[in-house]
Amino acid sequence: DQQVKQNSPSLSVQEGRISILNCDYTNSMFDYFLWYKKYPAEGPTFLISISSIKDKNEDGRFTVFLNKSAKHLSLHIVPSQPGDSAVYFCAATQYSGAGSYQLTFGKGTKLSVIP
């Protein structure tokens, strides 16, 4: 049972335009949400996060929006650059006891930014 879903396996966007990556979740116990970026043959790299008590977090060209009632979050990249081409993973975390937090990942969306 997928608790974190990224329904678009791929997305192509023109350079300079906005990229919007979407993510849905089902577990209401999730209290923190993250986006990771992954290049081929590398590990995922943390990009941006948002706490469940907020609805927006911005960092430079990257903005994450959270709609708790809809259990939906999105990542906006403006303006998109060719170097943004990568796989983007949505992840959610919940406390799993003894000081540990468990990350649950979506399947990823491959973003291609076309020059």
Next chain:
Amino acid sequence: DTAVSQTPKYLVTQMGNDKSIKCEQNLGHDTMYWYKQDSKKFLKIMFSYNNKELIINETVPNRFSPKSPDKAHLNLHINSLELGDSAVYFCASRNTQETQYFGPGTRLLVL
């Protein structure tokens, strides 16, 4: 000065062999993880250690045994390798709730 390192990066081996993957982090984090990314590209947690203690042990065959000799290391030993073990294995470490830092991955191919 790599934050989270894994060795080896590639591992090709025969079915039935025993192999180990090593992970080290120099970030001073208390918690370390092993994830498996299978052919369907899902990243799934396997184990979590906090201060050398096993915290999370997902439904993983007992052929997989993590070992944490100290806070900075979490190694993964796999006995009697099977074809289905072929995947990319990622080590990660965490300090605060929101950020886990991942290693580059170990690409395991079982023939």
